[in-house]
Amino acid sequence: MSPRDLLVWVNGERGAALDPRDRGIAFGDGLFETMRYGSSGISLLDYHLRRLETGATRLRIPYDAELLRNEVTTVMEAARAEIPQGVLKLVLTRGVGQRGYRVTPGMLPTRVVTASALPSNPPTWASAGVAVRFCDLRMGANPLLGGLKHLNRLEQVMARLEWDDPSIAEGLLADSRGRIVEGVSTNLFIVNGGRLLTPVIDTCGVAGVMRQYLIDRAPEILGMAVDVTGCERGMLTGARELFLCNAVIGVWPVSRLGDRALQVGTLTRKVRDHVEQFFGA
Amino acid sequence: MSPRDLLVWVNGERGAALDPRDRGIAFGDGLFETMRYGSSGISLLDYHLRRLETGATRLRIPYDAELLRNEVTTVMEAARAEIPQGVLKLVLTRGVGQRGYRVTPGMLPTRVVTASALPSNPPTWASAGVAVRFCDLRMGANPLLGGLKHLNRLEQVMARLEWDDPSIAEGLLADSRGRIVEGVSTNLFIVNGGRLLTPVIDTCGVAGVMRQYLIDRAPEILGMAVDVTGCERGMLTGARELFLCNAVIGVWPVSRLGDRALQVGTLTRKVRDHVEQFFGA
Numbered sequence: 407m408s409p410r411d412l413l414v415w416v417n418g419e420r421g422a423a424l425d426p427r428d429r430g431i432a433f434g435d436g437l438f439e440t441m442r443y444g445s446s447g448i449s450l451l452d453y454h455l456r457r458l459e460t461g462a463t464r465l466r467i468p469y470d471a472e473l474l475r476n477e478v479t480t481v482m483e484a485a486r487a488e489i490p491q492g493v494l495k496l497v498l499t500r501g502v503g504q505r506g507y508r509v510t511p512g513m514l515p516t517r518v519v520t521a522s523a524l525p526s527n528p529p530t531w532a533s534a535g536v537a538v539r540f541c542d543l544r545m546g547a548n549p550l551l552g553g554l555k556h557l558n559r560l561e562q563v564m565a566r567l568e569w570d571d572p573s574i575a576e577g578l579l580a581d582s583r584g585r586i587v588e589g590v591s592t593n594l595f596i597v598n599g600g601r602l603l604t605p606v607i608d609t610c611g612v613a614g615v616m617r618q619y620l621i622d623r624a625p626e627i628l629g630m631a632v633d634v635t636g637c638e639r640g641m642l643t644g645a646r647e648l649f650l651c652n653a654v655i656g657v658w659p660v661s662r663l664g665d666r667a668l669q670v671g672t673l674t675r676k677v678r679d680h681v682e683q684f685f686g687a
Numbered sequence: 688m689s690p691r692d693l694l695v696w697v698n699g700e701r702g703a704a705l706d707p708r709d710r711g712i713a714f715g716d717g718l719f720e721t722m723r724y725g726s727s728g729i730s731l732l733d734y735h736l737r738r739l740e741t742g743a744t745r746l747r748i749p750y751d752a753e754l755l756r757n758e759v760t761t762v763m764e765a766a767r768a769e770i771p772q773g774v775l776k777l778v779l780t781r782g783v784g785q786r787g788y789r790v791t792p793g794m795l796p797t798r799v800v801t802a803s804a805l806p807s808n809p810p811t812w813a814s815a816g817v818a819v820r821f822c823d824l825r826m827g828a829n830p831l832l833g834g835l836k837h838l839n840r841l842e843q844v845m846a847r848l849e850w851d852d853p854s855i856a857e858g859l860l861a862d863s864r865g866r867i868v869e870g871v872s873t874n875l876f877i878v879n880g881g882r883l884l885t886p887v888i889d890t891c892g893v894a895g896v897m898r899q900y901l902i903d904r905a906p907e908i909l910g911m912a913v914d915v916t917g918c919e920r921g922m923l924t925g926a927r928e929l930f931l932c933n934a935v936i937g938v939w940p941v942s943r944l945g946d947r948a949l950q951v952g953t954l955t956r957k958v959r960d961h962v963e964q965f966f967g968a
Contacts, residue, residue, distance in 0.1 A: 412708055412785075412786070414707050414708065416707050422707075423704030423705060423706065423707065424704060424705040424706070424707040424709070424712065425704065425705070426695050426697050426703075426704065426705040426778075426799045426801070427693055427695065427801065428705070428712065429844075430711075430712040431705065431709065431711040431712045431715075431717075431778060431780070431799070431838065432719075432778070432838070432840075433715070433838065433839075433840035433841065433843070433844050434712075434714070434715025434838055434839050434840060434841055435840070435841060435844050436712075438713075440786075465841070465844075465845070466848060493786060495786060497707075497712060497713070499712070500844075504693075504803075505693070505721075505774060505776060505801070505803050505806075506806070506872065507840065507843045507844050507846075507847040507871055507872060508847050509844070509847070509848055518707045518712070520707070520708065520786070522785075522786050525786075525787070543829075543831060544829070545827075545829070546826075546827025546828045546829040546832075546863075546890075546891070547827045547828070547863055548824075548825070548826070548827040548842060550824060550842075550845055551827075551841055551842070551845075556841055557712065557713070557714065557715055557841075558714075558715050558839035558840070558841045559713075559714035559715060559716070559788065559839070560714065560715055560716060560746070560832055560837055560838075560839045561829060561831075561832070562714070562788045563710075563714050563716050563746075563781075563788050563790070564746070564831055564832075565788075566788040566789050566790070567747055567790055582827075582828055582863075590788055591787065591788060609827075610827070
């Protein structure tokens with residue numbers, strides 16, 4: 407995909423440019439959502455908008471729920487005429503500001519919505535699984551920002567720079583104490599000792615909407631609840647099944663973690679098949 | 688100052704807009720420098736460019752030293768015709784990207800340079816000192832990013848949102864262990880027990896250019912070296928003198944820290960007078 411395959415709307419206007427004084431570029435002062443859309447609309451839209459509103463509240467960015475819901479829906483419909491199914495990314499910043507960190511009254515949030523084709527990952531990644539590595543980078547802790555999909559993502563950029571081997575689909579990130587939190591752009595689930603676990607997201611990492619959907623629906627899909635817990639690295643190396651998820655890719659089984667091969671297990675299959683059925687992932 | 692008082696150059700072009708696909712807004716994937724300029728040019732230019740280059744190397748953003756030096760100099764000269772002395776801010780991002788964290792070959796860094804008038808702080812802040820508070824926010828630790836003036840500045844934005852009282856000039860930020868690291872947009876120096884100290888900047892915070900200048904020149908200005916060390920909060924509450932600095936404001940003595948009044952001491956005066964003489968701050 408070249409950057410030219412992205413369709414762009416700024417504050418609802420197709421092809422508009424961005425004010426260079428925007429606090430999004432100055433400080434990463436904003437949030438984003440990366441959504442999958444297709445013939446049935448935007449998958450998990452309510453989850454995305456709820457997380458965005460939670461983030462805006464936490465960052466004290468004014469949030470106009472109706473405007474944003476209308477805008478992503480309208481843009482998605484316009485984009486669908488050119489890209490029938492794809493990824494809709496919404497960036498919400500605090501808006502154009504003066505120099506300096508201080509937030510002054512009357513700032514108007516900026517909305518940037520882009521639409522692009524689905525990523526061209528090998529289809530075997532969803533069927534046979536992916537190879538995953540451990541990243542060296544440790545994420546810093548900040549309870550105020552932890553869980554939010556904010557625009558301060560240099561840690562993810564630097565972690566993704568750690569490898570260039572296209573056969574490795576994802577890298578796992580740990581917090582400063584070495585506990586595994588997530589993938590660079592996915593969340594992680596672990597089947598270990600008959601339990602289904604996912605790392606707690608509190609002081610760092612992104613609380614993904616697909617992760618939240620699976621936490622909410624696991625009792626129905628699998629007949630078991632998800633245990634949200636701190637995950638030492640040993641819980642992964644001793645795991646029976648591992649899978650990754652996000653709102654765009656759906657579910658990827660992990661077939662290799664570092665040097666260790668894993669099977670695509672029963673619970674992973676069930677979750678993946680459910681997600682593929684409901685979201686076309 | 689209204690945003691209209693900012694002059695803007697994007698990639699050397701006056702008044703140009705920014706591509707909304709820039710990784711600066713997507714991820715805060717870049718760096719910035721905030722410089723003071725006047726009739727004698729850009730103060731501490733070599734310090735600024737050296738820090739920028741260090742940051743670009745660490746973030747693996749291609750760095751064209753000659754281009755950047757020429758650009759800030761040329762823009763400063765153009766800006767000076769409209770704003771005789773002021774602040775020049777240079778933002779350097781990794782450039783326009785595809786969706787996703789991965790850095791692909793051939794990305795061209797984006798340069799945004801803005802010029803604005805000097806901040807209109809009360810002149811007494813430099814002469815009689817400023818009131819300072821402790822921020823509640825604790826900065827996360829990341830040795831890879833610590834010290835850099837990168838664009839992931841949500842912690843500073845959120846810390847600056849903690850107070851609205853215009854009589855408080857600055858807030859002090861601690862790391863996750865509670866050690867005082869810096870001000871929201873300044874660095875801190877402490878006179879305690881006959882020593883001149885400044886907090887070590889390694890896992891978080893910005894290693895300011897004025898701080899570095901003072902570390903380099905203190906033996907000459909004061910006849911003593913700066914002790915760069917971890918600073919427990921108790922070292923501040925027991926301090927004889929405190930001062931703040933950055934490349935724009937120069938030096939501000941601290942006349943009140945929380946509830947405690949402080950005198951503008953001998954070392955602080957000497958440093959402030961030196962900076963005012965050499966940089967017109």
